[in-house]
Amino acid sequence: MQAVVKCHAREGLWMCDVAKPDPAPGEVLVKVRKTGICGTDLHIWNWDEWARGAIAVPTTVGHEFVGEIVELGRDVTHLSCGQRVSGEGHVVCMHGRAARAGRPHHSAQMEAIGITLPGAFAEYLVLPAANVVPLPDAIPDDIAAILDPLGNAVHAALSFDLAGEDVLVTGAGPIGIMAAAVARHAGARKVVVTDINPGRLALARAVVDATTVDVSARPLADAIGELDIGDGFAVGLEMSGAPSAFDTMVDAMAPGGRIAYLGIAPRPMLVDWTRIIFKSLIIKGIYGREMFRTWHRMIALLESGLNVEPVITHRLDAADFVSGFEAMRSGRAGKVVLSWPP
Ligand code: NAD
Numbered sequence: 134m135q136a137v138v139k140c141h142a143r144e145g146l147w148m149c150d151v152a153k154p155d156p157a158p159g160e161v162l163v164k165v166r167k168t169g170i171c172g173t174d175l176h177i178w179n180w181d182e183w184a185r186g187a188i189a190v191p192t193t194v195g196h197e198f199v200g201e202i203v204e205l206g207r208d209v210t211h212l213s214c215g216q217r218v219s220g221e222g223h224v225v226c227m228h229g230r231a232a233r234a235g236r237p238h239h240s241a242q243m244e245a246i247g248i249t250l251p252g253a254f255a256e257y258l259v260l261p262a263a264n265v266v267p268l269p270d271a272i273p274d275d276i277a278a279i280l281d282p283l284g285n286a287v288h289a290a291l292s293f294d295l296a297g298e299d300v301l302v303t304g305a306g307p308i309g310i311m312a313a314a315v316a317r318h319a320g321a322r323k324v325v326v327t328d329i330n331p332g333r334l335a336l337a338r339a340v341v342d343a344t345t346v347d348v349s350a351r352p353l354a355d356a357i358g359e360l361d362i363g364d365g366f367a368v369g370l371e372m373s374g375a376p377s378a379f380d381t382m383v384d385a386m387a388p389g390g391r392i393a394y395l396g397i398a399p400r401p402m403l404v405d406w407t408r409i410i411f412k413s414l415i416i417k418g419i420y421g422r423e424m425f426r427t428w429h430r431m432i433a434l435l436e437s438g439l440n441v442e443p444v445i446t447h448r449l450d451a452a453d454f455v456s457g458f459e460a461m462r463s464g465r466a467g468k469v470v471l472s473w474p475p
C-alpha cells in the first residue's frame with residue numbers, strides 16, 4: 134500500500150510502498166479516507182531536535198484520520214466492518230495507576246500513532262479497538278479527519294466554566310481558532326483572539342464571531358479598553374506557545390481568572406510568578422484529549438451545531454501531500470485535509 138513515510142533521517146517525507154498491516158487480536162484494520170496534517174507532522178518533516186529524538190526511521194506518519202473498518206482482529210466484538218470511525222492516537226497501557234484511576238490520557242506508558250507506531254497517512258491503519266471512536270452520520274468526513282486537534286481545542290476550552298464569561302485566546306492557529314469557536318458555542322460573553330499574523334486573524338473571523346487583535350500592531354491593553362471587558366478576562370486559552378503571549382495574557386486576566394495552557398514553548402521560558410500569585414490565577418496544563426470524555430463532548434458539540442468547517446483551507450489528494458506541507462509551512466493555511474487513497 135502507499136503511505137507517507139519518514140524514510141530518511143533528514144528534512145522531508147516521502148510517499149512509499151509499504152506492507153499492508155494485519156490487525157492483531159484486539160485491533161482493527163481501518164481503510165483510511167481522509168487525514169489532517171498536524172503541526173507535529175511539520176516538526177517531523179522539518180526533522181527538528183524534537184523529531185530526531187522521537188521518531189525512528191522509517192516510520193509512517195500522521196495521526197488525524199477518518200476511515201472505515203474493513204477487518205476486525207480476534208476478540209473484537211463491539212465494532213463491525215463498514216463502520217465509519219476516527220480514533221485516539223495515544224495508545225495507552227490500561228494497567229497503570231492513572232489509567233486504573235480513570236485517567237488513561239495521563240498514562241506513563243504511552244505510544245503514539247504516527248510517531249512511535251505506524252501512522253494514518255496510509256491506505257490502511259491498524260489501531261487498538263479500544264482507541265476507535267465510531268462516528269454519527271451528521272459529522273462529515275472532512276471534520277471527522279480533524280477531530281484530534283478539535284479535541285485539543287475542546288479539552289482546553291471546556292476545562293473551565295466559561296458561559297457568560299469573557300474569554301481571551303492567544304494564538305489563532307487551527308487549535309486556537311477552534312477553541313474560540315468552542316468558547317463561543319458554549320456561551321462565552323466576549324471572545325477575543327490574538328495573533329501576530331493578520332492572515333490567521335482573518336481566518337479566525339471567518340470561523341467564529343470573535344474580536345481579533347493583531348498584537349504585533351497594537352497592545353492588547355488598548356483593545357481591551359474599547360471592549361468593555363471590565364477588570365480583565367475570566368478565562369484564558371493559551372494556544373500559541375509564544376512566551377510573550379502568555380505574558381500578555383497574565384496582564385489581561387481578571388483576578389481569580391483561569392488559564393488553560395496548551396501552547397508549547399520551543400524552549401524553557403521565564404515566568405513572572407509574582408503577578409500570577411497576586412492575581413490568584415489558576416493555570417491548568419492541557420495535554421492531548423481526555424480519553425474518552427473529550428471525544429464524547431466534541432461529538433455532542435458538533436451535533437448541536439458547532440461549525441469549524443471554514444478552518445479547513447486546503448483539501449488535497451494524498452498524492453499532493455508535498456503541496457499540503459508547503460501550505461502549512463507558509464503560515465497561511467488553516468487545516469489541510471488529504472484524501473486517500475492517493
Ligand atoms: P500554530 O503554530 O498553527 O498556531 C500558533 C499561532 O500562534 C500562530 O498563528 C502564530 O502566528 C501565533 N502566535 C505567535 N506568537 C504569538 C503571540 N505573541 N501572540 C499571539 N499569537 C502568537 O499551532 P497549532 O497547531 O494551532 O497549535 C497551537 C499550539 O499548541 C502550538 O504551540 C502547538 O505546539 C501546541 N499543541 C499542544 C498540544 C497539547 O497537547 N498540549 C497539542 C497540539 C498542539
Ligand code: ZN
Nearest residue numbers: 171197281282
Ligand atoms: Zn495532531
